[in-house]
Amino acid sequence: xxxxxxxxxxxxxxxxxxxxxxxxxxxxxxxxxxxxxxxxxxxxxxxxxxxxxxxxxxxxxxxxxxxxxxxxxxxxxxxxxxxxxxxxxxxxxxxxxxxxxxxxxxxxxxxxxxxxxxxxxxxxxxxxxxxxxxxxxxxxxxxxxxxxxxxxxxxxxxxxxxxxxxxxxxxxxxxxxxxxxxxxxxxxxxxxxxxxxxxxxxxxxxxxxxxxxxxxxxxxxxxxxxxxxxxxxxxxxxxxxxxxxxxxxxxxxxxxxxxxxxxxxxxxxxxxxxxxxxxxxxxxxxxxxxxxxxxxxxxxxxxxxxxxxxxxxxxxxxxxxxxxxxxxxxx
Amino acid sequence: xxxxxxxxxxxxxxxxxxxxxxxxxxxxxxxxxxxxxxxxxxxxxxxxxxxxxxxxxxxxxxxxxxxxxxxxxxxxxxxxxxxxxxxxxxxxxxxxxxxxxxxxxxxxxxxxxxxxxxxxxxxxxxxxxxxxxxxxxxxxxxxxxxxxxxxxxxxxxxxxxxxxxxxxxxxxxxxxxxxxxxxxxxxxxxxxxxxxxxxxxxxxxxxxxxxxxxxxxxxxxxxxxxxxxxxxxxxxxxxxxxxxxxxxxxxxxxxxxxxxxxxxxxxxxxxxxxxxxxxxxxxxxxxxxxxxxxxxxxxxxxxxxxxxxxxxxxxxxxxxxxxxxxxxxxx
Numbered sequence: 001x002x003x004x005x006x007x008x009x010x011x012x013x014x015x016x017x018x019x020x021x022x023x024x025x026x027x028x029x030x031x032x033x034x035x036x037x038x039x040x041x042x043x044x045x046x047x048x049x050x051x052x053x054x055x056x057x058x059x060x061x062x063x064x065x066x067x068x069x070x071x072x073x074x075x076x077x078x079x080x081x082x083x084x085x086x087x088x089x090x091x092x093x094x095x096x097x098x099x100x101x102x103x104x105x106x107x108x109x110x111x112x113x114x115x116x117x118x119x120x121x122x123x124x125x126x127x128x129x130x131x132x133x134x135x136x137x138x139x140x141x142x143x144x145x146x147x148x149x150x151x152x153x154x155x156x157x158x159x160x161x162x163x164x165x166x167x168x169x170x171x172x173x174x175x176x177x178x179x180x181x182x183x184x185x186x187x188x189x190x191x192x193x194x195x196x197x198x199x200x201x202x203x204x205x206x207x208x209x210x211x212x213x214x215x216x217x218x219x220x221x222x223x224x225x226x227x228x229x230x231x232x233x234x235x236x237x238x239x240x241x242x243x244x245x246x247x248x249x250x251x252x253x254x255x256x257x258x259x260x261x262x263x264x265x266x267x268x269x270x271x272x273x274x275x276x277x278x279x280x281x282x283x284x285x286x287x288x289x290x291x292x293x294x295x296x297x298x299x300x301x302x303x304x305x306x307x308x309x310x311x312x313x314x315x316x317x318x319x320x321x322x323x324x325x326x327x328x329x330x331x
Numbered sequence: 332x333x334x335x336x337x338x339x340x341x342x343x344x345x346x347x348x349x350x351x352x353x354x355x356x357x358x359x360x361x362x363x364x365x366x367x368x369x370x371x372x373x374x375x376x377x378x379x380x381x382x383x384x385x386x387x388x389x390x391x392x393x394x395x396x397x398x399x400x401x402x403x404x405x406x407x408x409x410x411x412x413x414x415x416x417x418x419x420x421x422x423x424x425x426x427x428x429x430x431x432x433x434x435x436x437x438x439x440x441x442x443x444x445x446x447x448x449x450x451x452x453x454x455x456x457x458x459x460x461x462x463x464x465x466x467x468x469x470x471x472x473x474x475x476x477x478x479x480x481x482x483x484x485x486x487x488x489x490x491x492x493x494x495x496x497x498x499x500x501x502x503x504x505x506x507x508x509x510x511x512x513x514x515x516x517x518x519x520x521x522x523x524x525x526x527x528x529x530x531x532x533x534x535x536x537x538x539x540x541x542x543x544x545x546x547x548x549x550x551x552x553x554x555x556x557x558x559x560x561x562x563x564x565x566x567x568x569x570x571x572x573x574x575x576x577x578x579x580x581x582x583x584x585x586x587x588x589x590x591x592x593x594x595x596x597x598x599x600x601x602x603x604x605x606x607x608x609x610x611x612x613x614x615x616x617x618x619x620x621x622x623x624x625x626x627x628x629x630x631x632x633x634x635x636x637x638x639x640x641x642x643x644x645x646x647x648x649x650x651x652x653x654x655x656x657x658x659x660x661x662x
Contacts, residue, residue, distance in 0.1 A: 245581075
C-alpha cells in the first residue's frame with residue numbers, strides 16, 4: 001500500500017480531529033423547506049441552528065497503513081469527490097465506501113444541511129481512511145446561497161491538480177409531500193421549492209464544479225446522479241419525486257451528449273432500507289404502494305445502503321457503463 | 332347543425348366584439364423572464380405593459396349556422412377548454428382547430444402573456460365559430476400571481492355544468508437559453524424561473540382546474556401536455572427544454588396513473604414551422620442541431636402548426652390513446 005500523508009489547512013489532529021477551519025459563520029435564517037429536505041423526513045438539526053456556513057475539515061494523520069482501501073474490489077485511484085446528501089442513508093454509505101476505495105491523497109467534500117452528522121462522518125472517515133482528507137460544508141441546496149456556499153467550499157479542495165478522478169455525486173434529494181396526489185399540488189411555491197432543491201441545485205452545482213475543475217490530461221471527470229426507478233416509471237402519490245427524478249435523468253443525459261469526455265452515470269440505487277423508505281411505507285397516500293414497500297421491508301427485500309453503494313463504486317471503478325445511461329442496482 | 336347561442340356576461344356584440352369585461356387592472360410589474368417566455372423569442376408586448384390582470388371575453392352572437400364545426404372530421408361535442416400559450420404558434424392553431432370542432436355552447440379560455448394577440452384571436456374565433464364563447468386572460472404563468480389569475484378567470488366559465496368535455500391544454504412553454512450548454516447553467520435563479528414557468532405552472536394550474544371542475548356523470552375530463560421528442564431524447568444545447576419536458580411528461584403520467592377517469596395525453600406536435608423553430612435554427616449553441624433544423628426548413632419538412640393541431644384534436648375525438656401515453660405527431 002502506498003504510504004501517503006495529507007494535512008488539512010488548519011493542521012491535522014490525531015485520529016481525525018473535529019477541528020473546524022472556519023467555525024460556524026452566520027446564522028442566515030432557518031429554512032422554510034426544512035421538513036422535506038435531504039433524504040428523509042425526520043430532520044436532524046445540528047447544534048448550530050440554520051447551519052448557514054459552517055465549514056470544516058476533518059484532519060488526516062501522517063500515519064498510514066490503517067486505511068481500508070482499494071485492494072480487493074478495485075480502487076478509484078487518487079480522487080477528489082464532492083458528495084451531496086452525505087449526512088445519512090445512502091450518502092453516508094457512499095462516503096464510507098468511496099473513501100475506502102481511493103488512493104491516499106484523495107479528498108472528499110461532504111455536503112448536507114446537518115453539520116453534526118457530517119462532523120461525525122468526517123471523523124469516522126478520518127479513522128478508517130486516514131489517507132483521505134475529508135471536508136464538509138453545511139448548506140441548504142434548496143437556496144441559491146446554499147449552492148454558492150458549496151462552490152466556495154470546493155475551492156478549498158487542494159488535490160484537484162494531482163487527482164486522477166473528479167467525482168461529483170448528486171445524491172441529495174427529497175420525496176416531496178407523498179401524502180398528496182397530483183391534484184393536491186395547487187401551490188406553486190411548494191412545487192418551486194421542490195424543484196429548486198432537487199433539480200436546480202444538482203444542475204447548477206454540477207455545472208459550477210465542472211467549470212472550477214476543467215479538463216486536463218490525466219484527469220477523468222465523472223458525474224453521478226443518484227436516480228430512481230421513479231425517473232422511468234410513474235408511481236401514484238409521487239408526483240414531485242417522479243418528475244424531479246425524470247428531469248434529473250434527462251439533464252444529465254444532455255450533459256453526457258454534450259461532453260463526451262465527461263463520464264455521466266444515472267444510478268438508481270434500488271429500494272434502500274433507509275429513512276426515506278420508512279417515509280415511503282408510512283406516508284405514501286396510495287395504499288398499494290405503502291403495502292408493497294411494507295411487505296418488502298418485512299421480507300427483507302430492501303437493499304442495504306452499503307450494498308448498493310458498493311455496487312455504485314464498482315460501476316465507477318469498472319468504468320464500462322455508457323455515459324448518460326440509467327443503471328439500476330438490479331441491472 | 333344544432334343551433335345554439337351564448338352571450339358573454341358583458342353582453343354580446345355583433346361579430347364577436349372585443350369588449351373586455353374587466354378592463355386592464357393593475358400593472359403588476361414587468362417580468363424579468365420576459366425574453367424566454369411563451370413559445371418563442373421575439374416577445375410581443377401588448378399595449379398594456381405587464382398585462383397583469385387584463386381579462387376579456389369575445390362575445391358570441393345569436394346567429395348560428397356560420398360556425399365551421401364538427402361535421403367532417405368529428406366533433407368533440409360541447410366543450411369547456413382552457414388553453415395556455417394561446418397567442419401564437421401551435422396554441423393559436425389549436426384554438427382555431429378546437430373551436431371549429433366543438434358544439435355550440437362551448438367555451439374556451441385563452442391564456443398567454445400577450446393580451447392584444449389574444450384579443451385578435453378571440454375576435455377571429457368569434458367570426459369563425461360564433462357558437463363558441465371565447466374568453467382570455469393575460470397572465471405570466473412563471474409567477475404565482477399569473478397562475479392565480481388563470482384560476483380566477485376559469486371561474487367565469489359558465490358552461491362547465493353542461494359540458495360533455497373539460498379539456499385542459501398545457502401548451503405554454505419556452506426553450507430556455509439554448510445558446511448555453513449544461514455547464515453554463517450555474518445560476519439557480521435562471522433555472523428556477525425556467526421550471527417555474529414550464530413545469531410548476533402546468534402542474535398547479537392543471538391541479539387547480541381539475542379541483543374546480545370535479546368529476547360528474549356525463550363529463551369527460553381530459554388533460555393535454557404539449558410535449559416534445561425532447562422529453563424522450565436528449566439534445567445538445569437544450570438542457571432546460573429537455574429536462575422540463577421530461578418532468579412534464581412524467582408528472583402527467585403520474586396523473587394518469589392516479590386518476591383513471593381522467594384522460595391524459597402527452598402530445599409531441601413534431602418539428603413545427605413556428606417562431607420557436609426559428610429560434611432553434613438560429614440560436615442553438617450546437618451547430619449540428621442548427622444545421623439539421625435549417626435543412627428541414629429549407630426542404631419544407633417542418634410541420635405546419637395547423638396540421639399538427641388537427642392531428643391532436645383528431646386524437647382527442649377518437650379518444651383511443653392510452654391515458655398518460657406520449658404520442659408523437661409522426662406516430
